[in-house]
Amino acid sequence: MKLCLLLLLPVVIVACAPPYSAELNSSAALAHQMTLLGTFGPVNSPDGNSTTAIKFLPVKPTAATIDALTVQSGFLVSENPGRESLCFAYQDSSEVQTSDFRQSFPLAGADPNYPLYEYDVIATTTTANILVFHLDAASIGNNTVQLFTAALPTGPFQSAPLTTNPQFLTSIYGSQSALAVQVLPVSSATDKFNFLLVNTGIGSEVTAALAASTSVFPTSGNTLSRSLTLPASANRFLDYRSPDDTLSYLGYNSGGQWIWSRWDGSSMLPLGGVTHRIDALLTDGDLISTQDGTLTIYDLNGTEVNSVSLGGMQFCYEAYVGTTPYVFFSLSMGFPHENWLFRVYAIPTSALRDLKG
Amino acid sequence: MNRKCASGIAVACLFLAAQWIFAEDQAPDQNAPRRILVAVEKGWLPGYSSEEMAILQRSFMTALSDAEGGPSPVAYGLSKGFPGSIKDRNKAARDAGADCWLWVKFSGFRSGPSIRVVSYDLIYDITTFDFSRSRHEAFPIMDISRERWDDIVPLIAKKYPALGPLAYSRGPPAAVTLTLRAHPGTLIAGLSPKPLTVGPDGTTSVDLPSPAPYALRATLVGYVPTRKAFYLDGQTEMTVDQVKSPWLYIDAAALDGLFPGVSATYAVPIFPGFVRVGYTTFRAGLALNRDQFLTSLPLSQFTLLLGWYASPEDSATRFYAGAGPLLRVTLPPEGTFTIDHLLPWGIQCIAGWEFGLAGSLHAFFEFAPTLYSTPEPDILKASFGTDSITLPYLLFPPSWALNPFELRFGVRWML
Numbered sequence: 001m002k003l004c005l006l007l008l009l010p011v012v013i014v015a016c017a018p019p020y021s022a023e024l025n026s027s028a029a030l031a032h033q034m035t036l037l038g039t040f041g042p043v044n045s046p047d048g049n050s051t052t053a054i055k056f057l058p059v060k061p062t063a064a065t066i067d068a069l070t071v072q073s074g075f076l077v078s079e080n081p082g083r084e085s086l087c088f089a090y091q092d093s094s095e096v097q098t099s100d101f102r103q104s105f106p107l108a109g110a111d112p113n114y115p116l117y118e119y120d121v122i123a124t125t126t127t128a129n130i131l132v133f134h135l136d137a138a139s140i141g142n143n144t145v146q147l148f149t150a151a152l153p154t155g156p157f158q159s160a161p162l163t164t165n166p167q168f169l170t171s172i173y174g175s176q177s178a179l180a181v182q183v184l185p186v187s188s189a190t191d192k193f194n195f196l197l198v199n200t201g202i203g204s205e206v207t208a209a210l211a212a213s214t215s216v217f218p219t220s221g222n223t224l225s226r227s228l229t230l231p232a233s234a235n236r237f238l239d240y241r242s243p244d245d246t247l248s249y250l251g252y253n254s255g256g257q258w259i260w261s262r263w264d265g266s267s268m269l270p271l272g273g274v275t276h277r278i279d280a281l282l283t284d285g286d287l288i289s290t291q292d293g294t295l296t297i298y299d300l301n302g303t304e305v306n307s308v309s310l311g312g313m314q315f316c317y318e319a320y321v322g323t324t325p326y327v328f329f330s331l332s333m334g335f336p337h338e339n340w341l342f343r344v345y346a347i348p349t350s351a352l353r354d355l356k357g
Numbered sequence: 358m359n360r361k362c363a364s365g366i367a368v369a370c371l372f373l374a375a376q377w378i379f380a381e382d383q384a385p386d387q388n389a390p391r392r393i394l395v396a397v398e399k400g401w402l403p404g405y406s407s408e409e410m411a412i413l414q415r416s417f418m419t420a421l422s423d424a425e426g427g428p429s430p431v432a433y434g435l436s437k438g439f440p441g442s443i444k445d446r447n448k449a450a451r452d453a454g455a456d457c458w459l460w461v462k463f464s465g466f467r468s469g470p471s472i473r474v475v476s477y478d479l480i481y482d483i484t485t486f487d488f489s490r491s492r493h494e495a496f497p498i499m500d501i502s503r504e505r506w507d508d509i510v511p512l513i514a515k516k517y518p519a520l521g522p523l524a525y526s527r528g529p530p531a532a533v534t535l536t537l538r539a540h541p542g543t544l545i546a547g548l549s550p551k552p553l554t555v556g557p558d559g560t561t562s563v564d565l566p567s568p569a570p571y572a573l574r575a576t577l578v579g580y581v582p583t584r585k586a587f588y589l590d591g592q593t594e595m596t597v598d599q600v601k602s603p604w605l606y607i608d609a610a611a612l613d614g615l616f617p618g619v620s621a622t623y624a625v626p627i628f629p630g631f632v633r634v635g636y637t638t639f640r641a642g643l644a645l646n647r648d649q650f651l652t653s654l655p656l657s658q659f660t661l662l663l664g665w666y667a668s669p670e671d672s673a674t675r676f677y678a679g680a681g682p683l684l685r686v687t688l689p690p691e692g693t694f695t696i697d698h699l700l701p702w703g704i705q706c707i708a709g710w711e712f713g714l715a716g717s718l719h720a721f722f723e724f725a726p727t728l729y730s731t732p733e734p735d736i737l738k739a740s741f742g743t744d745s746i747t748l749p750y751l752l753f754p755p756s757w758a759l760n761p762f763e764l765r766f767g768v769r770w771m772l
Binding site: 341 | 613614639642644652654655656685687689690691692693695697698699700733735736737739740741742749750758
């Protein structure tokens with residue numbers, strides 16, 4: 001017995017698992033085809049051991065070339081039972097710090113097929129900016145948008161000092177409720193914001209620019225592009241417009257199945273080949289989906305042109321670096337003691353179709 | 358004292374020392390302790406279990422060993438019935454390399470046991486003891502250190518004092534030519550100043566005084582060294598049993614936090630080296646550094662090891678050392694089978710300790726410090742958290758990490 005205890009003692013003392021990252025290994029094949037922009041962290045879980053997942057959204061790039069890009073700050077969207085929270089993280093002289101200010105978003109009533117909150121990092125000027133859209137099928141009249149900013153490089157992070165923030169989306173155009181929103185990069189300095197509005201079964205697309213003072217979006221002067229007939233009496237849609245405004249892609253989930261149609265201004269064409277949730281329409285006209293951890297790319301006709309496993313990578317956004325559009329992904333790696341580490345990768349939008357799994 | 362005289366004394370001392378060293382294996386020392394075969398038996402003795410009998414036997418043997426100037430006891434297995442006749446008992450004693458035997462039988466009631474003691478001296482060919490002792494209380498099984506055996510052991514010790522070599526001869530020493538049979542090329546040490554070499558016909562001969570106790574050690578490449586103690590009493594032939602060395606060892610092991618693994622070792626026959634391939638899975642194990650007690654990682658480790666045994670094969674415990682590369686592979690969720698990107702390979706050194714358990718089953722314990730290479734030093738460092746404590750790993754930038762505390766233990770089946 002003494003011998004057994006003697007043998008067991010050192011075993012217990014050194015009983016530790018080896019360093020390991022499933023995420024690093026899962027994403028390795030894909031990561032080799034992208035440009036690694038930087039490693040960010042380690043960061044303690046903003047909510048301790050109740051954090052179940054974190055997504056890192058880097059600040060939108062301002063560099064003219066991809067080689068000049070570094071990852072110095074970004075937004076952390078962490079998931080906890082019953083809520084999500086948002087904070088700002090930045091690299092100071094020695095380590096990564098997180099902002100004292102954190103915004104919490106309750107998840108009560110969330111539809112599993114749609115995000116209750118959409119986090120859109122928008123073009124960086126002198127501040128890091130993120131829009132949080134609250135889109136709830138149960139109360140579309142209460143859908144809102146809230147702008148948060150952080151002075152670069154170290155904050156402070158706060159709700160932007162606007163009179164109306166959060167802002168009801170019904171104020172954007174003629175008291176109509178907004179069902180969907182799209183952020184499309186126009187250049188390295190500006191984004192385009194498209195909304196899908198509804199008025200008694202008739203959908204309308206409206207384009208708005210970011211406001212400068214009292215509200216997130218201006219309450220007048222927004223342009224109604226066109227109207228389209230909504231294909232079902234649903235209260236949540238995903239809607240994307242092509243960069244040249246000639247095509248719209250409208251999708252909704254019915255019984256767990258995604259149904260997509262393309263609207264060319266006069267008629268609705270069903271896209272039977274698109275069966276996944278679409279997360280973005282890219283500047284080259286392709287549609288991408290990251291549903292179930294798989295990156296699926298469709299051309300403008302809804303034909304699947306590529307499909308690869310993301311290996312844990314998460315889609316962040318498309319953004320211009322100089323004059324070249326890139327698609328950005330982040331990888332969240334969880335480690336013992338509620339530590340997280342993040343990597344940011346980018347790939348030219350034009351190369352996305354050539355990714356190999 | 359001049360230099361020539363000093364040299365002469367030194368040479369004489371060396372000669373005497375050599376004589377003493379070689380004489381050690383040739384014959385019993387001057388006044389060597391007697392070897393006594395001790396058989397303990399249980400008669401009609403209600404209330405004493407086999408475990409309690411084992412305790413009594415161990416206590417008796419210990420007391421006999423500790424008796425100053427007494428014989429050196431050799432235990433006769435409790436489970437084997439001690440032969441009934443003096444002739445067979447003498448044979449059992451000779452087979453055990455003993456020159457006398459002692460039979461102790463416990464019987465009677467638990468609260469008042471009696472002890473029958475019979476002993477025989479093979480050298481003088483006489484029964485030295487045949488008596489009984491009665492106790493008036495039970496044996497103190499629960500506090501056996503109180504049992505001194507003062508009514509028996511001193512008598513034995515006094516009766517069998519250490520003897521000089523001449524005592525082993527009942528008359529003038531008679532040289533016997535002993536022919537030993539073994540595999541050709543076997544070296545037999547302990548019977549002559551220089552080891553005997555078994556010839557191509559499988560025999561070798563040596564002249565030895567008889568009767569007398571002897572011990573030999575036979576070695577041959579590819580065979581487990583054989584140790585044999587025997588009592589030479591006129592026999593002229595003896596066969597040395599030799600067992601082929603196992604060449605394949607199969608390990609079932611646990612690494613660090615009880616992560617299970619297996620390995621196969623090829624023991625090189627011509628020298629004490631070995632080659633080992635091993636596999637460890639981290640699918641299940643303890644992990645005190647992961648905020649939880651148990652952990653499961655989709656990670657596996659393959660090792661290739663070259664090693665060397667520092668102890669001879671017939672040692673009760675063997676020590677060995679080795680080193681070799683390791684490769685870590687993983688099948689992560691949502692990923693494909695790949696080499697681990699955090700710590701893909703390393704060099705492992707081992708220092709091992711091995712001892713027999715039962716038959717061909719051995720236990721081992723290995724200290725296995727490992728140096729890992731990492732292509733991701735920043736992720737490796739960050740994986741330990743924000744407080745910069747990376748223990749048990751020591752990081753050596755830019756791309757090395759050492760875990761000096763890895764341990765591996767398990768059982769080894771030698772085939």
